[in-house]
Amino acid sequence: MxxxxxxxxxxxxxxxxxxxxxxxxxxxxxxxxxxxxxxxxxxxxxxxxxxxxxxxxxxxxxxxxxxxxxxxxxxxxxxxxxxxxxxxxxxxNEHPDCLHDCIFLICDQCGQATHIDDDLLAGGVRDAARQAGFAPERPVIEVRGRCSHCEAD
Known part of the structure; x- marks a missing residue:
């Protein structure tokens, strides 16, 4: 979600x-x-x-x-x-009044980073860390690949 x-x-x-x-x-x-x-x-x-x-x-x-x-x-x-x-x-941060974990989609070709929010995914990462006995403070999720603009080229 x-x-x-x-x-x-x-x-x-x-x-x-x-x-x-x-x-x-x-x-x-x-x-x-x-x-x-x-x-x-x-x-x-x-x-x-x-x-x-x-x-x-x-x-x-x-x-x-x-x-x-x-x-x-x-x-x-x-x-x-x-x-x-x-x-x-x-x-x-385009919404500094809202605190949450974020996910970056980073294009290896043009360098653009798209920020998306998915509290369910970020919460799952935090839960997995806790289950492993780790206290997560600042999850960093970065996905490398190609953006839709570069993929079309």
Whole structure:
């Protein structure tokens, strides 16, 4: 069964991210806003270096990738972003006000990562981990293959 939620984009996404961050007791600084805007502007997963480069160009000054990594870690912890583990890259969470495990379908040809929600599948992974005596904290499910666009080519 798929999870139902509101998907945000553009200005609505930035507002939802800011509200989520502030509800968690964190400040929404100008740098955090700049990093989130850059992250959400990418059409596929972006590395901290990609994001730092975009923020640097937008601000006309060099922004270090280490600073971006710290902010991205905060974003992942606050549910504003997801880390695509196999690509060491990040995507903005289009529904930061909804906490759940997610599944990525990653195209090996174009690099696009499609995020899907399936609480039944994610719950099954958590249950299997518990049955094996393991306490799951952050399941990461990534499926590699080809997207429908690349498959058609």
């Amino acid at each position: 798929a999870h139902v939620h509101s998907v945000h984009a553009g200005k609505s996404l930035a507002q939802a991210a800011q509200a989520t961050m502030e509800r968690s007791g964190e400040q929404w600084t100008a740098m955090r806003a700049a990093v989130f805007d850059a992250l959400s502007s990418f059409q596929k997963p972006a590395s901290a270096y990609d994001i730092a480069d975009r923020v640097s160009k937008n601000q006309g000054r060099r922004v270090a990738a280490n600073s971006v990594y710290r902010i991205l870690d905060l974003f992942v912890g606050a549910n504003l972003a997801h880390r695509v583990e196999s690509a060491n890259a990040y995507v903005a």
